[in-house]
Amino acid sequence: MIKKALFIALVSISSASFAGNFQVKIGASALVPSEDNNTLANGAVPHVKADTAYSFTPSIEYFFTNTNISTELLLATPFKHDVTSNGTKIASFKHLPPTLTVKYNFNNISQFTPYVGIGATAVLPFSEKTTGPIAGHDLDAKVAYGVAGQIGFNFKPKQSTHWGLFADVRYANVKSKLKLDGNNIGDLKVNPWVYTLGYSYHF
Template identity: 65%
Template structure:
């Protein structure tokens, strides 16, 4: 739904606004889930949480004409997470692992000024596309399925382009997403694994 709203909003802009430019970013990100006390399966699984993960995260950004507005699409190679939890009152253990992609689209406001330092803020939509779920520990031999999920994302960061660097620059930003994935265990819904991650990214930028 959020993705459709973005498409409609972009289509509503005048053709003159689209006379802008492109920027690509090449960097890496640490995805740090902030939710660490999920309760699943009617209390049989407690303190469930996904661990931190690192991945290569390129992105594509479009600047709308001479405005301060741009739109950025974050891409990634797969993130892989282990999930730890307490099962039936037992000690904390690794009970599962999964891979996912977190494509994120944000509309950004860039605070342009007379220097090469450009802070920005953004808001948009994100997704969790999960696959390769595997159970471990006391859940080994059972079947786990993580459903694809969608949520809202915010972003704050900066791009720095030295005066003598032509089109090249460096960037750093932080995203926060309100998103979680509904889980099925042996075909039965057991609740939602809330992830709500912080995503910390750094890298190089190149503006065309």
């Protein structure tokens, strides 16, 4: 009986310690492409850009014990972008941007915890559609990978044990190869800034 009680106590302590290393976040994000002058199809389709899109972006973060280091996996509901050439809509697509960053969380005596991070991102495009002058053609955007950076802060009110607010900005260097009717027509560079505001819950 004593051994059983000791085992249950150790499991409970371990579980509590493990849980205390996790934080979940739910935010709303604006994804703002910074590239606005792509040229496709050997110059036939100039000044191509993807527009700003909005989505909900949950994430889960793990804090390494006795360090200022954490790692965060950003997820999202799909972002939807229109694509224009010289201001005329020519296509649209949806995508998911899973992003993993390793973060350094700064110690301070206030309720704010600033952080910076660096990592990798992927763009998983789907539902590509053509419209306007290229309507009816088959557009295929390839999965793309890139480097991502992050800066932000978490704010925990004094009266809160677990809940907090956070805001951050991410930048990703990423582009997707495009095919039209099976033919390569070039890369769509997006290189977005992602602005996020939301709630955090630390277990």
